[in-house]
Amino acid sequence: MAQTVSVIVSAADRARLVAIVGDRSRPLKHVQRARIVLYSADRLSVLKVARRAEVSRPAVWRWQRHYAEDGVERLLREGSRKPGKPPVPLPVVAKVVALTCSEPPGEVTHWTGRAMAEATGLSLTTIQRIWKAHKLAPHRLRTFKRSRDPAFAEKVEDIVGLYMHPPAHAVVLSIDEKSQIQALDRTQPGLPLKPGKCGTMTHDYKRHGTTTLFAAFNVLDGAVLGRCMQKHTHQEFIRFLNAVEREVPAGKIVHAILDNYATHKHPKVREWLTRHPRWVFHFTPTSGSWINAVENFFSVLTRRRIRRGVFKSIANLQAAINRYLAEHNANPKPFIWTKPAKVILAKLERLPVPSV
Numbered sequence: 001m002a003q004t005v006s007v008i009v010s011a012a013d014r015a016r017l018v019a020i021v022g023d024r025s026r027p028l029k030h031v032q033r034a035r036i037v038l039y040s041a042d043r044l045s046v047l048k049v050a051r052r053a054e055v056s057r058p059a060v061w062r063w064q065r066h067y068a069e070d071g072v073e074r075l076l077r078e079g080s081r082k083p084g085k086p087p088v089p090l091p092v093v094a095k096v097v098a099l100t101c102s103e104p105p106g107e108v109t110h111w112t113g114r115a116m117a118e119a120t121g122l123s124l125t126t127i128q129r130i131w132k133a134h135k136l137a138p139h140r141l142r143t144f145k146r147s148r149d150p151a152f153a154e155k156v157e158d159i160v161g162l163y164m165h166p167p168a169h170a171v172v173l174s175i176d177e178k179s180q181i182q183a184l185d186r187t188q189p190g191l192p193l194k195p196g197k198c199g200t201m202t203h204d205y206k207r208h209g210t211t212t213l214f215a216a217f218n219v220l221d222g223a224v225l226g227r228c229m230q231k232h233t234h235q236e237f238i239r240f241l242n243a244v245e246r247e248v249p250a251g252k253i254v255h256a257i258l259d260n261y262a263t264h265k266h267p268k269v270r271e272w273l274t275r276h277p278r279w280v281f282h283f284t285p286t287s288g289s290w291i292n293a294v295e296n297f298f299s300v301l302t303r304r305r306i307r308r309g310v311f312k313s314i315a316n317l318q319a320a321i322n323r324y325l326a327e328h329n330a331n332p333k334p335f336i337w338t339k340p341a342k343v344i345l346a347k348l349e350r351l352p353v354p355s356v
Helices: 011-022 028-041 046-053 057-070 090-100 113-120 124-133 152-164 234-247 267-275 294-306 314-330 341-348
Strands: 170-186 205-218 224-229 253-258 279-283
Touching: 011 028, 028 046, 028 057, 046 057, 090 113, 090 124, 113 124, 152 253, 152 279, 152 341, 170 234, 170 294, 170 314, 205 234, 205 294, 205 314, 224 234, 224 314, 234 267, 294 314
Parallel strands: 170 253, 253 279
Antiparallel strands: 170 205, 205 224
């Protein structure tokens, strides 16, 4: 499309166009069209008209022609347009949904938008719109593992009971260790976040050793007692238990929730437990670390302080972890568990039974 007419505006039309431009109740599109004609009548180039009217050059050519053909009235009404595409029939939508929920042909692992468009004869945009309306995301996958612990139900009821109905005059602690936390130093400085550009970080790094964080999460008030140690054997675990024992007020029973790591069941640890009768260990089911509340704290710590951190030494890493513990304990929040044990067990019943 190019300029094919020379715009000549009469005095009456000019007065009417000026009135349209000055009318603040007019739609913006009417004002833009009137400006196009007025600027064109002043013999400005198409590029200058487009810039002043804040439209594209094809739009300038189009409305110059419309005005030359039908006058001012043509500027105030929409032209005829081709009718839109009819909506996708419901049977076709149902077919797309059913096909998406089925296995793709061959050895392909999952449906893609283009593969579904090719299989159904629809456009990629239509497929994406149907998937969005039905909340289908074939590219996403969630993993799970069902516990084989024969006492799974009893352990879940025991631990959930501690969360939702903690016993009086007792402390409920979720205890675990986050091992092999690496002190990683990047080989080059990254670039900060900018408008339109994400922050950068080199994919390679320098290793400066590892540390292990032992943590005891108080379910009642949300405070965390943590200690960084070089190893995570039963000796370090007993040292940590002694540190927790000194912090818990005398006269209170300590219910400790732990996973099935061998360190937690070491004979020396059992001897320590015998010497401290106010302590009661509650072990999570095998493959059931999700029920241990301290895992949520470890997840937040990793995302907010460790994953993107740059640490030039183990001491630097441990200092960062200790600062995060202090910040967390300055404003702790009680841990609230909302799902009763029967709801959890009913949901897990829908999962396939694991093979032995």
